[in-house]
Amino acid sequence: MADRGIHGGDDVDHRQDSGNRRLYNPYQDLQIPYRTLYDLPTSPEFLFQEESIAQRRSWGENLTYYTGIGYLSGSVAGASLGLRRALRSAEPGDTLKIRINRILNSCGQDGRRIGNRVGVIGLMYAGLESGMVAARDTDDWVNSVLAGLGTGALFKAANGPRSAAIAGAIGGLMVGAAVAGKQVLKRYVPI
Template structure:
């Protein structure tokens, strides 16, 4: 009969006890899991090339850090192939503009453009990729044999790459291709010298 006197047996919200497991913060955080596994910041190496793992061949420091010939092969071949594919596609596009017949339909114009892009792009990209692959393999072989990377290796690799590329076409095409690839290797040597001997502000570095 306590309801007649105005009292209530229902506990108030303030007096309701909160379970202890709801008051404590969760312990399954990333830091706690790392601590339990014994993992520290010093023991984690993710896509990090350490200085002691880079190539130790004299003069092997280039624009992109490299560990061995496999890095040079992947970086060099992939970069040259990608750039040549873009250049070939652009060349095919501009070439197709002159082949479009006046008064032709939009579908025919689009078909002409796509045909030229798919014809020139992969053709130039594949040939340039083969040249880059052969060049990097020969250059890396010369580096390993001489235990040194310098301009002589680069120029020799360019000459041998051009000669090998046109070796089935006769002596004269071999000489022409060898000369062009040697010229390209010389330009690459000059670019590396300018890039590696200049700081971020464009000032010459001291040797």
């Protein structure tokens, strides 16, 4: 008769067997510090002490992050708008190949166009925010709001001063709402 603990017998027999047996450790004869290899720290490790003091991303990381997030989100939004536009412009006599071609062309064109615009907005915002942090030597919500204000005004500056002022106000309000929403989430949502 086979041992019930090996082949999935009931739990009572298994607990009794495991109490009398020594568990197999494949690393017992090796003289390597396997615990230090696989028990990795959860906090980030820094090469220089100055990096561990700063609690924010560097200006280069900021530029990459905001530009990438802006381009990706703009491309997805533009592709979805292009898909909607292509589906609405479909004609009854179109073949499947023509419909697919129309969808791909429209998604690609709108995705690139909107992705580039939002990526440039992210690039300008990151540059202005990093510049404000360097100029004021503090990192608070004022830098973010002023960077949003400046980004909106700079993005629409070619359309005239009135358009730039309206876009700056919209940018400042959007960033202010985002900063306030982040603070509310930090306070009331346990993460």
